[in-house]
Amino acid sequence: MSWAEVVVRAVVVLVAFLVLPLVVGQAEHKVMAHMQGRLGPMYAGGFHGWAQLVADGVKFVQKEDVTPAAADRWVFKAAPAVALVPYLVALSVIPLGPSVVGAPVDAGALFVVAVAGVGVLGTLMAGWASANKYSLLGAMRSAAQLLSYELPLVLAVASVALAAGTLSLGGIVTEWSPWWLLWQLPGALVFLTAALAELQRPPFDMPVADSEIVFGAYTEYTGLRFAFFLLAEYAGIVVMSLLFAVLFLGGWRGPAPEVLGWLWTLGKGALVAVVVIWLRVSWPRLREDQLQRLAWGALVPTALAQVALTGVVVVATR
Template sequence: MSALELILRAASSLAMLLVLPLLVGQTEHKVMAHMQGRLGPMYAGAYHGWAQLVADGVKFVQKEDLVPAAADKQVFRLAPMLAMVPYLLALAAIPLHPGYAAVEAPASLVFVMAATSIGVLGTLMAGWASANKYALIGALRSAAQLLAYELPMILAVASVALAAGTLSLGGIVEAWSPWWLLWQLPGAFVFLTAAVAELQRPPFDMPIADSEIVFGPYTEYTGLRFALFLLSEYAGIVLFSLLFAVLFLGGWRGPLDDWLGWAWTFGKGFLIALILIWLRVSWPRLREDQLQRLAWLWLIPIALLQLAITAVGVVL
């Protein structure tokens, strides 16, 4: 690969990774507006509220950037970037087309899972550094949620890797077959549920429960730093949607995938993103004890059972 080709690939991938979270944010505005009868997002712009995203950006830019006097200022300023950057790094390793990913790694699945684990630390840092009791409570809830839902997600991913016989995301897509939809269905359910919890979205948004702890770890954030946390959430939706499409739905596999592989990957990922948005609109928030019970008493046993079934299937 020539230097020019490498630069063009890096530039196009960076542009795509920055635009996709914004598109998901715009889609969420529109879907929620239709499902809940919200009129506001339909009027920002001449046609169907197309400028809602622009209006949100202007709103965040014009807000004053405040740092609490008692806060750990360096950690407070670093937290939004730590929440955003790992998701973008992980997105770069997702194969979008046969033979195409921004970052080619032999064990890309391990790289992606490690990067997603780091992203949640931004929330912990934000709550700890804010010198606010509500933010600290939100950070502690985030830590408990991370510990509870990281394990079932890893087990579900391990089942897919065992079935495919590789830790490469491209290799998993190549090994995928339609009957995986049945064979790996319990693992797919566990992965999707754990992904929603990792993103701290309803019904697993206890760390930012506005009716209990104001806005949790993000209570003291304003302006562009607060916008970075929101953007990192949408980047996480893009990442987990595309990762689900690659692991369980065959990624680029489909008719004419030599030419339309990227379209199949994005189409499947967009469908999963719509499901995540639908969950936010439709489900009420769980209690903290219900969240822990779901993870430890249900998701982990289901993931272990799925892993055992996969191991037996691979041996036989």
């Protein structure tokens, strides 16, 4: 691969990383506005509320960048970047089409899960460096949530990799067949639930529960630094939605995959993102004890059973 091709791929991935999370953010405004009758996102700017996202961006830019006097300044300022960058790295290895991928990696499934898990370090850094008890409590909740839900997430991915016989995301799509929608359905539900918890999305938003701990690890953040944490959340939705589409929905598989493959992947990922937004609107926040009970009492056993079933089927059919 020439240097020119590397630069082009890097620029394309960066542009996609900057655009897709904003599209998800705008979609969240619109979907929640329709579901809850919110007037602002429906009418801001005239045509179907197109200016809502622009207004939010201007608001964040205008806000003062405040660093608490007792904070660890360097860690406090670096935390938003640590939360955001891992999703950029993860997005670069998710294939949108047979040859549309930023950086092909043989063990892409393992790489994406491992890199995406690094993002929680940004939350931990923010909570510890803020010198705020609510921020620290939010960070500790994030750590407990990550430890609980990383295992079922990895097991769900392992089940698909075992079924396909490869850790390559491209290889998984190649081996995928429509009957996986039934066979791997329990693993898909485990993956989606664990991904929501990893992203700290409702109903798993206990680390940022505003009615309990103000806004968790992000309490002391203002302006663009706070906006970067929001962007990291939307970037996480993009990464997990596309990964779900590749693992469980066949990625670019569909009519004319060589030409329209990347559109199929993006379309399937968009449907998953809408489900993520819908769950935010529909489900109340869980308690911490309910969170842990769901992870260890339901998701982990289900994921282990799915891996065992996959192993039996693979041995019996090969």
